[in-house]
Amino acid sequence: MAEKAQKKERKSNAGRPTLYREEYNEQARKMCLLGATDADLASFFEVNEDTIYEWKNVHPAFSDSIKQGKEQADAEVADRLFKRAMGYEHDDVDIRVVDQQIVQTKIRKYYPPDTAATIFWLKNRQKAKWRDRIDQEISGPNGGAIEHNVNITAEEAYLKMVTGK
Numbered sequence: 001m002a003e004k005a006q007k008k009e010r011k012s013n014a015g016r017p018t019l020y021r022e023e024y025n026e027q028a029r030k031m032c033l034l035g036a037t038d039a040d041l042a043s044f045f046e047v048n049e050d051t052i053y054e055w056k057n058v059h060p061a062f063s064d065s066i067k068q069g070k071e072q073a074d075a076e077v078a079d080r081l082f083k084r085a086m087g088y089e090h091d092d093v094d095i096r097v098v099d100q101q102i103v104q105t106k107i108r109k110y111y112p113p114d115t116a117a118t119i120f121w122l123k124n125r126q127k128a129k130w131r132d133r134i135d136q137e138i139s140g141p142n143g144g145a146i147e148h149n150v151n152i153t154a155e156e157a158y159l160k161m162v163t164g165k
Helices: 002-013 024-033 038-045 049-058 060-086 115-125 154-163
Strands: 088-098 101-111
Touching: 024 038, 024 060, 038 049, 049 060, 060 088, 060 115
Parallel strands: none
Antiparallel strands: 088 101
């Protein structure tokens, strides 16, 4: 029994050492904030995409870092999309040269609702109500069933089509 345990221990230490480093957690989180995918992470860390999946399974902190980065980035994009869909205002400064003097004027900028953003939001949030539906129905003559007669000549098919019989 002791020999089997020793063999198992040797096996677990065998193989290529992992390229994973703890500092990858924060790097992965920051990359995901910028929109990185798992494929992008693999490229950045110079490993195969399967290695990224393995690291996520073996190192919970790495997986959590990726989730945090992606969730935060997605939330920020959703917020911006929502603002575009609803319209929004913000303070700004208008800078002009008047009589060779730089004049700064506080202004309030207004952005009206964006129809495309609104449509996108509704189609994704309320699919049942807003999705584009294309319902197609194929029927035979006078709305009846389609006959499935494979033993028909082209001439007979043409006559049926023209006469509806």
